[in-house]
Amino acid sequence: xxxxxxxxxxxxxxxxxxxxxxxxxxxxxxxxxxxxxxxxxxxxxxxxxxxxxxxxxxxxxxxxxxxxxxxxxxxxxxxxxxxxxxxxxxxxxxxxxxxxxxxxxxxxxxxxxxxxxxxxxxxxxxxxxxxxxxxxxxxxxxxxxxxxxxxxxxxxxxxxxxxxxxxxxxxxxxxxxxxxxxxxxxxxxxxxxxxxxxxxxxxxxxxxxxxxxxxxxxxxxxxxxxxxxxxxxxxxxxxxxxxxxxxxxxxxxxxxxxxxxxxxxxxxxxxxxxxxxxxxxxxxxxxxxxxxxxxxxxxxxxxxxxxxxxxxxxxxxxxxxxxxxxxxxxxxxxxxxxxxxxxxxxxxxxxxxxxxxxxxxxxxxxxxxxxxxxxxxxxxxxxxxxxxxxxxxxxxxxxxxxxxxxxxxx
Numbered sequence: 001x002x003x004x005x006x007x008x009x010x011x012x013x014x015x016x017x018x019x020x021x022x023x024x025x026x027x028x029x030x031x032x033x034x035x036x037x038x039x040x041x042x043x044x045x046x047x048x049x050x051x052x053x054x055x056x057x058x059x060x061x062x063x064x065x066x067x068x069x070x071x072x073x074x075x076x077x078x079x080x081x082x083x084x085x086x087x088x089x090x091x092x093x094x095x096x097x098x099x100x101x102x103x104x105x106x107x108x109x110x111x112x113x114x115x116x117x118x119x120x121x122x123x124x125x126x127x128x129x130x131x132x133x134x135x136x137x138x139x140x141x142x143x144x145x146x147x148x149x150x151x152x153x154x155x156x157x158x159x160x161x162x163x164x165x166x167x168x169x170x171x172x173x174x175x176x177x178x179x180x181x182x183x184x185x186x187x188x189x190x191x192x193x194x195x196x197x198x199x200x201x202x203x204x205x206x207x208x209x210x211x212x213x214x215x216x217x218x219x220x221x222x223x224x225x226x227x228x229x230x231x232x233x234x235x236x237x238x239x240x241x242x243x244x245x246x247x248x249x250x251x252x253x254x255x256x257x258x259x260x261x262x263x264x265x266x267x268x269x270x271x272x273x274x275x276x277x278x279x280x281x282x283x284x285x286x287x288x289x290x291x292x293x294x295x296x297x298x299x300x301x302x303x304x305x306x307x308x309x310x311x312x313x314x315x316x317x318x319x320x321x322x323x324x325x326x327x328x329x330x331x332x333x334x335x336x337x338x339x340x341x342x343x344x345x346x347x348x349x350x351x352x353x354x355x356x357x358x359x360x361x362x363x364x365x366x367x368x369x370x371x372x373x374x375x376x377x378x379x380x381x382x383x384x385x386x387x388x389x390x391x392x393x394x395x396x397x398x399x400x401x402x403x404x405x406x407x408x409x410x
Contacts, residue, residue, distance in 0.1 A: 011051030026216035026322035074112035088116035107172035111137030154185035205250025317341035324377030
């Protein structure tokens, strides 16, 4: 995508959605020995396309620089595993999958989802560009190809004889630089008898819940249902059903087929279309209001951290998610405010967060420090985190959740 052209419809981009200033790549964790090295930062300025409504960031780094050494492993979230298992069980029943069926997942990560289809006796294949998660999936017995998905990969898979009954693409479309190549690949790979399901955060929820921290360079695009339907329609695909999910602060699960399948659209689609129209997602006034609410939330977070410090209260963070790095950098959080964070993912432990350089430690370090407040950066997993750290309450500690509003949970 040219810097100021829409990556879908090539319309010139001149409408600001929100500008979060300069920020490093959200997953560019820093080894301690490079703490003093120059760390690149890029504009985190999201635009809204007047043509198709796609909210998007310009691309500053090739995808390979972000994903080839990707440190996100889906299986470290217990609630996400439960979500994946429930989905697999539902789709097996809903689409009559059996031992003769094939499921292909695009951006299959460490096999967090395909393991449940494999366990049920189905044929599975993962397509995953990141070498580390792909290797973890293979260790689970899941056949995985390490490559990026698009027209060429889809054509190669079809030539190998793949004809999937179900294609899964969870939380990948927002990361894709060339949306048209990716969606065209889905059309090439999908037989008329099959279906695609995609999960991705919903722009409506991002705006209503002021989830500015879900904006980071790895997430290039932010979709409304209206824009998604436009994108798929352009490639001979039809969105015939949609579900609203609580994951990632509010996501959509779309069910997609080829135009030739002639599936009837569900009433849920009409309901969502009406909600988006009422929310005036494509109006400049909506974006301006969002920008003002983002600034207000930033002030609330900074005021809380400053007040805690003045009162002699200690604050430590839980988690090292990409969204957390957007929040910390945009809010100007320093190690004086939050000395370190902890994360269950051993691939992140021992590193420094990009920009703020908060050290990432094992969760045991938080328990040993007994902070007054635990600031939960992966706020979409608040219940899971609070359950894991139940002993925080034994010393009178409290949890702080930054979304949808800054909330102290006793």
